[in-house]
Amino acid sequence: MKSFNSYIGRPMERVEDLRMVRGRGTYVADVNRPNQLYAVILRSSVAHGIIRSIDSSEALALPGVRRVLTAKDLGSKVPVIPLRLQPLPQLEPFHQPVLADEKVRYVGEPVALVIADSAAIAEDALERIVLDIEPLPAVANRSQAEAKRAVLFEEHGSNVAITWSAFRGNADEAFKTADYVRRETFKVQRHAAMFMEPRGFVAEWDEAAGKLTVWGAAKTAWHNRRTLAAQLGLALEAVDLIEVDVGGGFGSRGEFYPEDYLIPAAARIVGRPVKWTEDRREHIMSANHARDVECDVEFAVSRDGRFIGLRGQIWADIGAYIRTNGSVGPRNVAQFMSGPYCIEHIDLKSSMLTTNKTPCGTYRGPGRYETDFIRERMIDLAAQDLKIDRVELRRRNLVADAQMPYPLASITPYDSSTELDSGDYHAVFDRCLKEFGWDERTRLRGQLIDGYYHGLAIGSFIEGGAAGPKEEARLVLETDGALSVYIGSSSVGQGLETIMAQIAADAMEMSYDKITIRHGSTSYVKDGYGAYHSRSTVMGGSAILLAADKLKDLIRKTAGARLGCKAEQVVIDGEQASFGGEHLAFAGLSGVPLEVEAEFFNKKYTWAYGTQAAHVAVDPGTGHVKVIDFISVEDVGRMINPLTLHGQAIGSIVQGLGGAFLEHLVYDDEGQLLTGSFADYLMPTASDFPNIRSITVELKPCPNNPLGAKGAGEGGLIPVGGVMANAVADALSHLNVQPMELPLSPPRLWQLVEQAETARSAD
Amino acid sequence: MKPPIFEYASPSTVAEAVALLASKDGNAKVISGGQSLMPMLAFRLATPELLVDLKHLKNLDAISIGEDGVRLGAKVRWCDIESDARLAVSHPLLAEAIKHVAHYQIRNRGTVGGSVAHADPSAEMPGIAMTCGARMTIVGSAGARIEAAADFFTGPLQTSLQPDEILTEVHLPPWPAARRWAFLEFARRKGDFAMAGIALHYDLDGAGRIVDAHVGAIGVADRPIRLAAVEAMLNGNRLDDRLIAAASAKARQSVDPPSDIHAPGAYRAALVATLLARGLKKSAV
Amino acid sequence: MDIKFDLNGQSVSADVEPRTTLADCIRNNFGQTGTHLACEHGVCGACTVLVNGEAVRSCLMLAVQVQGDQVVTVEGLSGDELTPLQAAFRKHHALQCGFCTPGFITTAHALLSHEPGADEERIRDVLSGNLCRCTGYVPIVEAVLEARESYRGSGSK
Structure with a gap:
């Protein structure tokens, strides 16, 4: 050509x-239709309970209030949200009804819909609805889930919804003969995509034409149209979903949520266009949460530093229901823990636990962020134990060009076998070291300069796409x-x-x-x-x-x-x-x-890959971490637009830093969400992480598509938690501080320093 | 998140404003910059019947500097303090502390009176008022009164202001040119409420000994506090590493902060100790 | 209540409930939807507008409070051509989803109008009152640094 x-x-x-x-x-909140009404949603303030009654009479008496819809208004069977990915029949009991019927299972679960002449009036009406919920004991964490403090789905009899199994080789045999095995537990906190534009819909039903038009689609419009048409008993052609400008997604926006049904259904019921604009408070409790993983894993390595096996159990706290893509994160933690390294023997189980918290779904690098934290921490711990330089240990185990395509662990019960397609992992690794100036900086490791201890870390990652x-x-x-x-x-x-x-x-x-x-x-x-x-x-x-x-x-x-x-x-x-x-x-x-x-x-995923290095400084008095330098080098096969790709990488890294240091959706033991505003859910700002660098290379085009491109945009974030924790551990190596949990918040680091100092003085 | 229904008035005199407040039997609230009140309205945590806007009240927006100290009108905004070069000499502690208040846009609207009346235990201005022994001028139906900061702050987001009263002025005592001082706080991010902070000032006698130590802390109690035991330890002594270590340890013992989602109380107590040590060192430079 | 103020150089009036925020008034009464709402509790900065030349959060003001004032939104900053600040945002890829962008543009415009010599630290400090979830801020700061030149000598302080 x-x-x-x-x-x-x-x-x-x-x-x-x-x-x-x-x-x-034009974002969805900017879309208006003639004669439109406004919807707001009454959400449960109780984490777990039985709905005794809903009295809307006082709300309906308020001038300007047109309608209050509850589950009873949605027909004999309340529609549920089907799974878009991994639609296993055994997960059907955990599907979410679009309005809570009988039971509420998380704070924020939609219970009723108010339709009024303005959003303000509809909010006035919310306060007048008398909702009587008989509280049940709540399940707010893994220990409560396992102890069955309550069971969310009684007919299922357990809070373990499903267990994924990732396997390769023969882990039990390999561990028996391994020179070195280390077992550790890790935790990654619940946080979320938290895109800037709240969700919203404007829905219009044309009775004469029998046609429904919905503005506000994102991410997966065709799938959502199929779901909505089926729920409403309409032909596909009778439903049109329109995507306008979308203010960020990161995996969370555009999945089918209760409102994806409720707003169109309301427009059809009231016969006028209905507009709903999510506010931030409800966004924090209703849009998908993510991460929230604990694990107990073992890592086997040979004396000469060859990775042999990974074995263990992962618990993913997935919240109250399994929504469209709820299995992706928990599956990925298990399947992709080996990352860009040769690890021949894998036996990892990942159990999805139902709890009385907002349901989880994908957020940029789903499962990968968590699993890279676990793996990269394990590698540094092994390097320390085996007295092998951690750079050398990684280099020794990266998948080599000649080993491509390299199969990753298989996964059940919904198989999605995949193999690393191509790459020169060592070249990117060495480029990262060089750009970072690793050798020159090593003299700073553990040094106390102006009240801050300095530390370095490096980590490699893979990023699936396409x-x-x-x-x-x-x-x-x-x-x-x-x-x-x-x-x-x-x-x-x-x-x-x-x-x-x-x-x-x-x-x-x-x-x-x-x-x-x-x-x-x-x-x-x-x-x-x-x-x-x-x-x-x-x-x-x-x-x-x-x-x-x-x-x-x-x-x-x-x-x-x-x-x-x-x-x-x-x-x-x-x-x-x-x-x-x-x-x-x-x-x-x-x-x-x-x-x-x-x-x-396309049946084959693309696998972009890269390496990141970081230099941090830790103030032991406050627990504050300064990111002195951070560099990411990634091979994406082929760049279409270096400007936008670079932007994706930098933005993704800073999101990862938010997860590493700041962001945390905190619940109390009764399932109350305690971080319901931007004053409490802390995301990075312009003054937090000024020193971020990204380099993109085109070493190995993807062999499986005509562009040669590999999906990119999530990668920057994937290893950040692990790299940051390793850098902090390096800075505080004189105290042997070993962070096993994210976020690396100032109080957590301060506590680790205090504990280490106490332990040292006791020696 | 739309605010609840309320009425709105923007009177042109303090007397009118007070009369409006009195007319609602405790269900009216003053608004000026609105930077603390508006979020509470958005969350419907505050549901006043009437908002009385101070927008048209005259003579409340001046920073007056004289021999008797610094007088801040209730409507003085953070950006006004920031851009008043006189304060670098007249009250450097105030100027430094206010640099930490919130963000650019909020600093263009937020006021001294609003912050002090809102009485957030982590906020800088109440902390400075408390540390420096400010005197508040308050006008109500019964006339004007003056209250010391120590009596003004009564609990979490609580003050001695009555429903029909308006805070009109915060008066900080005179600032000797040779005074030693420091303000340090630690927040998760720039502009966030402090997890803890310390404000301190003291003078030196002819022999280089500390006199009249004032040590205040924010973010560690239900209101801004003074650390009297630390002050007592400092007074009459020369500042050296031993005294700093002892004062720091004393600070840690003198506070008992509550735990919340952002930090356990023990962390905040340790933070006060760390910040005090650093602040004392800084004050000596 | 009847209110009258100046919006992007035009005198406008409306009858609003006292509880109507300035942001909602600008968007709903006057259809200027460039002012975005992302938190409505004064943290994210997406709704930043200029009132009498100063950057403020329009979700933290009531519409009735701007009676008689001059209000400028992102729409009021440029005509058909991009301003140098807007062009710098485009050049440096300082926006992805674009939702927070109007707030950054108005904030940076106010900053550079008052302080055309602002250094990187000052720019980061000021912009820390605006949340962006896409860019990681690095390109935004680059764009604002570059746009400084166009504000020098404009004498708007």
């Missing part, structure tokens, strides 16, 4: 920014020569319009500004899968490449008919089709738009 264009690989400024920096974006099964693109060459690209991928703020336009421009050898990308709405293509598992660029981009080939065939055919030659004789070049000195511009080539569709199918 002759390539006139080279948009791919260039740091193109984003198309989206032109509206966004001027306040001209989940199948497919993505779809429809290309339309308009009669004026412009190209419209309709795509099943979704934007959650990652710059999709720009990236897809770059790919399309190169594929069609067209000017970038003649291309418009339309995405994420269910009317654009027959089927779409969306934005998750770092898949939009690889899957959507590959679909565009396939569609572009088809469109060029169609252009040749159309031009050939007019130029009096065979299609294959037509040359496409510079937005014109030519034969024998005659040129037909794309504009006016045909009296009707030329339209093609293509699907890209």
